[in-house]
Amino acid sequence: MRKTCDADAKYRTIDGSCNNLENPGFGKANTLFERFEDEDGNKIYDYADGTGLPRVAKNGDELPNVRLISKAIMDEDLGPPIQSDRTSRDVCFPLQIPDNDKDLPPGCINFVRAKGRIDDDGVRQQVNLATAFVDASVVYGSTPELIEILRIPGSYLLKTDDNLLPSPAGVNSCFEPVTPNKCPVAGDNRVSDVPMLSVQHLVWHREHNRIASELRILNPHWNDETVFQEARKIVIAMFQHITYNDFLPLIIGQTTMKRFELFSEDVDDDVFDDPYDENVNPQILDSVNVAAHRFGHSQLTNEQNFADEDCKTVTINKLEDNFESPRLVQQNSGVNVPFIGRHLACSASNRIDNFIVDGMRNTLFRLPEAPGSDIVARNIQRGREQGVSGYNTWRELCDLEPIKSFNKFGKFGKALRELYDDPDDIDLFVGAMLEKDPGFNVGPTFQCLLGMQYERIKRGDRFWYERPGEVFSFTEEQLRSIKENTRVSKIFCRNLGINTMQENMFLLPQRKRNKRIPCDDIPDVDLSLWKAP
Numbered sequence: 001m002r003k004t005c006d007a008d009a010k011y012r013t014i015d016g017s018c019n020n021l022e023n024p025g026f027g028k029a030n031t032l033f034e035r036f037e038d039e040d041g042n043k044i045y046d047y048a049d050g051t052g053l054p055r056v057a058k059n060g061d062e063l064p065n066v067r068l069i070s071k072a073i074m075d076e077d078l079g080p081p082i083q084s085d086r087t088s089r090d091v092c093f094p095l096q097i098p099d100n101d102k103d104l105p106p107g108c109i110n111f112v113r114a115k116g117r118i119d120d121d122g123v124r125q126q127v128n129l130a131t132a133f134v135d136a137s138v139v140y141g142s143t144p145e146l147i148e149i150l151r152i153p154g155s156y157l158l159k160t161d162d163n164l165l166p167s168p169a170g171v172n173s174c175f176e177p178v179t180p181n182k183c184p185v186a187g188d189n190r191v192s193d194v195p196m197l198s199v200q201h202l203v204w205h206r207e208h209n210r211i212a213s214e215l216r217i218l219n220p221h222w223n224d225e226t227v228f229q230e231a232r233k234i235v236i237a238m239f240q241h242i243t244y245n246d247f248l249p250l251i252i253g254q255t256t257m258k259r260f261e262l263f264s265e266d267v268d269d270d271v272f273d274d275p276y277d278e279n280v281n282p283q284i285l286d287s288v289n290v291a292a293h294r295f296g297h298s299q300l301t302n303e304q305n306f307a308d309e310d311c312k313t314v315t316i317n318k319l320e321d322n323f324e325s326p327r328l329v330q331q332n333s334g335v336n337v338p339f340i341g342r343h344l345a346c347s348a349s350n351r352i353d354n355f356i357v358d359g360m361r362n363t364l365f366r367l368p369e370a371p372g373s374d375i376v377a378r379n380i381q382r383g384r385e386q387g388v389s390g391y392n393t394w395r396e397l398c399d400l401e402p403i404k405s406f407n408k409f410g411k412f413g414k415a416l417r418e419l420y421d422d423p424d425d426i427d428l429f430v431g432a433m434l435e436k437d438p439g440f441n442v443g444p445t446f447q448c449l450l451g452m453q454y455e456r457i458k459r460g461d462r463f464w465y466e467r468p469g470e471v472f473s474f475t476e477e478q479l480r481s482i483k484e485n486t487r488v489s490k491i492f493c494r495n496l497g498i499n500t501m502q503e504n505m506f507l508l509p510q511r512k513r514n515k516r517i518p519c520d521d522i523p524d525v526d527l528s529l530w531k532a533p
């Protein structure tokens with residue numbers, strides 16, 4: 001049934017519906033993940049039975065045990081010392097821990113298959129609960145129900161609780177909240193996975209309230225809904241600008257950015273840009289969701305520390321002790337929050353490579369219930385259960401030479417040969433994370449998959465922040481200020497009470513370039529440009 005959309009709407013819907021006027025479901029929350037198509041227009045997937053059973057090897061055998069792959073290829077101890085820079089299987093598909101595993105008890109670890117929805121061709125597909133767009137849905141949620149929980153009724157503000165994220169009982173679960181049942185709620189329910197993530201949610205939650213309060217003062221004649229939506233629109237524009245200009249280039253590299261025309265228009269050329277194409281479906285692709293987007297698991301470290309005003313670590317907090325717990329954030333009304341924010345700015349991430357720290361690979365979510373789990377094993381198993389094709393299929397889609405010999409994987413070739421029967425069987429996450437890139441980015445296969453994905457998210461977004469001449473467009477001055485002056489560092493400083501930071505928070509502070517400066521000297525978007533005449 002076709003929903004009627006308001007073609008003149010000034011603001012995005014919360015669930016992403018009606019972004020595309022011809023296809024109102026494009027990019028909407030709670031719709032199916034997309035599959036890439038081959039040259040003949042057939043969707044690419046690989047289920048054992050063609051419709052829904054987990055992928056098996058080319059010769060029909062089971063694929064190698066995911067825990068064995070995890071240990072043989074992705075154990076951090078194998079890496080350099082410094083790493084910084086079938087029917088019965090409809091629901092469960094347990095991870096099997098081999099007998100001689102020294103970190104996890106032998107036997108089965110629970111693994112639930114993602115809820116399947118059978119499509120018109122009788123093939124099992126999976127549902128994306130979030131919108132596909134870069135629309136700050138981590139701040140505002142992806143459903144009308146959640147935004148109601150997050151907002152103060154009839155106000156332009158988001159709710160807070162003790163100056164932290166709202167924590168109404170019964171919405172989210174978490175481990176050891178400071179007050180029983182008071183678990184933080186944000187636009188995404190993973191908000192308490194780790195303290196460093198919670199603090200990022202908090203920063204943007206506060207940034208909405210700061211912008212909305214300023215707009216309220218500038219425009220006393222606006223009603224509260226207008227103030228809320230205008231603030232949301234600015235937050236979304238900042239998210240889009242940061243994602244496409246500051247973050248993505250560090251992950252996929254300059255060459256891929258240019259190849260897929262992902263950088264925003266240079267303000268010296270023309271402030272506006274109009275990349276919208278109504279034929280583009282922005283939905284996230286299966287291979288991106290189960291593999292490419294998970295590159296970040298390799299960047300995590302074993303620590304969630306506190307850093308002081310001089311960037312010195314003052315408290316070491318282990319990752320394994322802090323999963324799913326808001327404890328460190330909530331303690332003493334949030335005194336630790338700036339310390340966690342500074343750790344995010346001051347400390348190096350782990351290198352994007354095939355090594356993943358033990359905190360994620362052996363002790364993931366070990367509390368409240370032992371044993372823990374293994375993120376690598378889960379990522380691989382997830383790819384198989386969703387029928388995501390093997391590594392070489394994606395190399396070919398990306399016009400890269402398929403790897404037909406295990407030797408091509410250097411020192412991991414031997415381990416791969418012992419595990420897999422045929423190079424075509426190699427799981428996407430495994431093969432692609434073994435690829436090297438001289439610029440410390442993800443390897444060529446993920447560069448290609450992420451490049452194609454982010455091109456779709458940009459070109460398939462009718463509300464893209466750079467678009468001119470629409471009812472929802474920014475003025476030239478507003479857009480120029482957003483593009484010239486948005487800094488993650490400023491947003492963190494201001495909302496966490498931090499006084500000193502490097503201007504580019506995605507890069508480490510350095511003596512010469514990117515040195516630590518007073519936050520007051522960091523540029524800022526000029527909200528007075530939003531004062532209506």
Ligand code: HEM
Pocket residue numbers: 193194289290293294295296297299300323375378379382
């Ligand atoms: C300490 C921080 C993190 C923890 C504890 C964590 C943990 C997890 C877990 C347990 C899953 C579910 C795995 C499965 O069963 O399929 C998951 C999925 C995922 N992770 Fe992470 N992760 C973290 C950080 C990251 C980072 C930094 C990125 C990317 C930059 C990332 C990207 C993803 C993606 C895209 C998924 C799939 C989401 C979905 O299908 O709903 N994660 N993560």
Ligand SMILES: [Ca+2]
Pocket residue numbers: 083298299300350351352353354355356357
């Ligand atoms: Ca790593």
